[in-house]
Amino acid sequence: MAADLPHTMEPADSGASASTGADAHGAVHVHIASSRFYVGIFAALICLTIATVKVSYYDFGAANIVLALVIATMKASLVAAFFMHLRHDNLFNTIAFLAAFVFLGIFILLTYDDTGYRGQVDNDYGGKIDPRTGQGAAGGEPATSATADSVAAEKAPGAVVGKKE
Amino acid sequence: MFRRCRNMVVTERTKMANVSEPLQVPGHEESHPDFLQHHFDTPAQQFGAAKLGMWVFIATEILMFGGLFCAYAIWRGQDPKVFDEAHHFLNKILGASNTIVLLFSSLTAALAVRSSQVGKRNLTSFYLVVTIACACIFLVIKYFEYSHKFHLGLLPGHCFGHPGLSAAIQNGEEVGTCLRMDVNSASVMPEWVRAVDEEGHVTLLSPRANMFFGLYFVMTGLHGLHVVIGMSILLWVLYKNVKGSFSPAYFTPVDLGALYWHLVDLVWIYLFPLLYLVGKPE
Numbered sequence: 001m002a003a004d005l006p007h008t009m010e011p012a013d014s015g016a017s018a019s020t021g022a023d024a025h026g027a028v029h030v031h032i033a034s035s036r037f038y039v040g041i042f043a044a045l046i047c048l049t050i051a052t053v054k055v056s057y058y059d060f061g062a063a064n065i066v067l068a069l070v071i072a073t074m075k076a077s078l079v080a081a082f083f084m085h086l087r088h089d090n091l092f093n094t095i096a097f098l099a100a101f102v103f104l105g106i107f108i109l110l111t112y113d114d115t116g117y118r119g120q121v122d123n124d125y126g127g128k129i130d131p132r133t134g135q136g137a138a139g140g141e142p143a144t145s146a147t148a149d150s151v152a153a154e155k156a157p158g159a160v161v162g163k164k165e
Numbered sequence: 166m167f168r169r170c171r172n173m174v175v176t177e178r179t180k181m182a183n184v185s186e187p188l189q190v191p192g193h194e195e196s197h198p199d200f201l202q203h204h205f206d207t208p209a210q211q212f213g214a215a216k217l218g219m220w221v222f223i224a225t226e227i228l229m230f231g232g233l234f235c236a237y238a239i240w241r242g243q244d245p246k247v248f249d250e251a252h253h254f255l256n257k258i259l260g261a262s263n264t265i266v267l268l269f270s271s272l273t274a275a276l277a278v279r280s281s282q283v284g285k286r287n288l289t290s291f292y293l294v295v296t297i298a299c300a301c302i303f304l305v306i307k308y309f310e311y312s313h314k315f316h317l318g319l320l321p322g323h324c325f326g327h328p329g330l331s332a333a334i335q336n337g338e339e340v341g342t343c344l345r346m347d348v349n350s351a352s353v354m355p356e357w358v359r360a361v362d363e364e365g366h367v368t369l370l371s372p373r374a375n376m377f378f379g380l381y382f383v384m385t386g387l388h389g390l391h392v393v394i395g396m397s398i399l400l401w402v403l404y405k406n407v408k409g410s411f412s413p414a415y416f417t418p419v420d421l422g423a424l425y426w427h428l429v430d431l432v433w434i435y436l437f438p439l440l441y442l443v444g445k446p447e
Contacts, residue, residue, distance in 0.1 A: 027414060041274040046265060053261050056442035061185045061410040064445075068438035075434045083275040084427045085420075090213060092417020094218040100224035108238050115239050 031088035041082045048075050200415040212417055219421045223428050226391075230432055233384045237439060240376045249444035251370060251377035253362040254319060256310065260441035262434065263306050270299030271430040274399075274423040281416035286406060289419065293403040296426060300396045307389055311382075317361075320382065321375040381440055388432050395429045398422045 052071040060067065081087040086094050198208065205211035239247045277292035314320065362368045402422040405411065411419055 026209050028208050028212045030282060032279060035276060035279060038275050038279065039270055041275075045268045045271075045436060049261060049264050049268065052438055052442060053257060056257070056438075057446045059445055065443045068442050069435075072435050072438050076431050079271060079427055079431055079434065083271050083430075084424055085278075089216065093216055096220045096224055097227075100227040100231075104228060104234070107228075107231060108235045111235050111239055112242065116242065158417065 030085070033082065038082070041078055043080055045075055047076075191391070198414065200410075203280050208414060215421060217418050219424050223424065226428055226432075227406070230384075230387065233380065233383075233387065234439075235366055237380050237384070244371075244373055244376065245252045247371050247374050250368060251374040252440065252442075253364060253366070253368065254314070254317065254370075254378075255381070255441045256313075256363045257441050259310055260437050262308045263303050264437045265304070266299050266303050267430045267433050269321070270346065271427055273299065274426045278416065278420050278423045281406070281411050281419040282413055284413045286409065289406050289411070290403060293399055293406065293419075296397050297396055297403070300392055300399075303392055304389065307385065312379070319378050321379040322346065384436055388429070388436060391429045391432065395422075395426045398425055 012023050052068055055067050055071070056064065058064075086097065143165065168430060201208055201211060205214065273292045273295040277289050280286075280288040280292060399422050402418050405418060
């Protein structure tokens with residue numbers, strides 16, 4: 001009998017976007033792209049993949065990672081917008097999707113802020129040092145032992161991990 | 166009483182939609198198809214709810230991988246040179262091949278959804294089979310990459326940077342034996358790993374490069390697990406499709422299964438450049 005209970009809630013078509021809507025019967029109506037269009041998106045993705053591999057053979061310094069991530073984001077946007085239908089979907093789905101990246105950004109920034117500046121915050125602690133900076137750090141290594149880098153330098157001169165002097 | 170109440174709602178809707186023909190009376194078989202769960206008013210409402218649920222799930226998946234991407238960002242920021250050296254042990258060509266395989270499988274997954282939308286059942290099955298086959302190719306390539314790295318002794322753990330490992334390589338011994346070494350018999354001080362990278366250079370790897378390989382194995386391993394799960398989902402969708410459960414009116418499982426598969430592709434789109442491509446070229 002539960003199936004016969006009336007609903008006061010409006011059906012989804014009132015809130016949906018024009019393309020993922022419903023007719024008066026409440027049937028699903030979605031935007032259907034042509035096969036040729038999907039193949040075109042695939043071709044664009046392959047071109048971007050070749051571009052990102054080619055670019056990796058040149059040394060642009062710090063720009064390498066920026067370029068790689070920009071191309072990856074272009075590819076991800078194509079996949080999300082067209083293969084995953086976000087372009088013609090309810091806007092709220094896009095918001096849910098993008099919200100994940102906002103929170104991921106907050107997560108990474110705050111973690112970086114914590115780990116990146118520990119040595120400075122705990123400068124007076126004295127007991128431990130940060131092996132990277134040589135500064136005091138509560139989360140670092142005991143100041144009495146040699147740092148990993150100087151041990152490494154003895155073992156394999158010429159292949160030393162960069163250490164700021 | 167319920168019936169009267171519903172009829173009033175129906176009348177209201179008919180007015181709002183401004184259509185001449187009246188709506189089907191709820192309970193009639195056309196407005197209550199088999200696939201419509203009783204707690205949804207219309208197929209469109211059910212479809213919208215399913216899609217939103219899937220997108221929220223995708224958001225949680227991104228956050229799960231996000232923890233690893235965060236670890237990557239922090240460790241790479243601390244040891245850029247170690248990451249730079251270690252990433253030369255990954256084969257760009259194999260990585261790029263896997264990228265193309267996954268992108269192609271994403272295309273066929275999208276085409277499977279499209280075929281289902283227009284009611285071409287056999288074509289949907291065909292595209293699903295191609296997608297699953299691509300997933301298998303991806304896993305086979307991954308298997309060869311993994312076994313090569315195990316052979317080089319790049320798997321983090323007591324093996325990585327183990328004293329004796331670099332000597333064993335120099336003596337031309339089978340490096341895989343390090344897995345059977347008695348750890349307690351030697352000093353546990355990690356040593357620089359001497360190994361040959363993908364470009365054929367003999368490279369000394371800092372013991373701290375195990376962070377890179379740890380991230381490599383965990384990130385690609387978790388991604389590989391998603392590939393296996395995605396394959397299982399698509400197999401189930403294929404089974405239901407062959408049985409004839411889907412139609413242009415109801416293709417939600419095909420759509421959501423494909424969404425999961427595209428997520429697998431999305432994660433790899435970021436994993437590939439971050440693990441295989443970033444770093445100074447030699």
